[in-house]
Amino acid sequence: MTKVCSKSLFFNHSLTGKALLIIILMFSGFLESSFAQKPFKIVIDAGHGGKDPGRPNKSGIKEKDIVLNIALDLGKKLKNSGNEVLYTRDKDVFLTLRQRAKIANEADADLFISIHCNAFHDSSVHGSETFVYGLHVSNANLNIAKKENDITFLDEHYQETQESFNPSSTESVIGLTLMQEEYLDQSILLASFVQDNFRKDLNRKNRGVKQSGFWVLHNTYMPSILIEAGFMTNPNEGAYLNSKKGQTEISNSIYDAIIKYKKAINYSDDFDVKSNNQNPITYKVQIAAGKRWLELKSYNFKGLKDLSRIKQGTIYKYFYSSSKSLTEIKKKKKYARDNGFPNAYIVGFENGKLFEVD
Ligand SMILES: [Zn+2]
Structure with missing residues (x-):
């Protein structure tokens, strides 16, 4: 809505009747299109809660309290910058893993972020690590920790075996696995941004991005990460995690990572508003659509x-070329069809709305 106001103010210098009409027309147009794009929706999951205090440790620090503080602070920042935020819990209550995943899935969120702290019997162990779902550490994108640190500290309440998963059919298992694989690239991208920020901005020890079979990550239908913010069992790190300063810095870093992620996937909160300025129709060639997010690199699109x-609901639509001229775009469609996209077709964008041309 800030954009609407600044645009309208521009005309305040010459408030003739005509200008006023333009303002009203633009305002109504902007208003309509502002609501056409749903805001980026993030579900923040503070681990544990209620009867479940989190990882046991001798320091008296409670994981459930630390992660709730970080979650609420992160959510506040995200809301302030126009995102939609849902919490699995915003107070000290117990929730099952199933309830947490259900909240995220029913909200049809764009991201699921679970926040935890770690503990280990060796108090010298410290650092942060971020998990994505996966049973095999095979992806070249993964920043694998050095061998001596390459231990996966499964949060005991989050092991896949902890809560039995009883699918009603074989397909549902396959479906869920495929679903999370679809989002793996995006989950890894966000996880890398989080770890990079911790390392660069906060000088934290980077234990890397890891894959693990966390139940809650497996059962969410969106890019999902689980952050182990640090070790409560390390005296320095424990004190940092338990401090207001530490919690604020950690939530700042996660916030910045989410903003970077939105830019990287080209998510635009004001996509429709921008296209509203175009006059009147922009043509593009639609070459692909699907649930999978792909980087806009020519090698992903047969050299184009x-x-x-754009993202519509849960579907990403991919386009080749852009032109105001229908004649020009028809040539581009032929080129796309001749180069590996036999079903390519022309779409138009008008007032931020997509329509099919042929
Ligand atoms: Zn935990």
């Missing part, structure tokens, strides 16, 4: 360049 993407 000049690519763009």
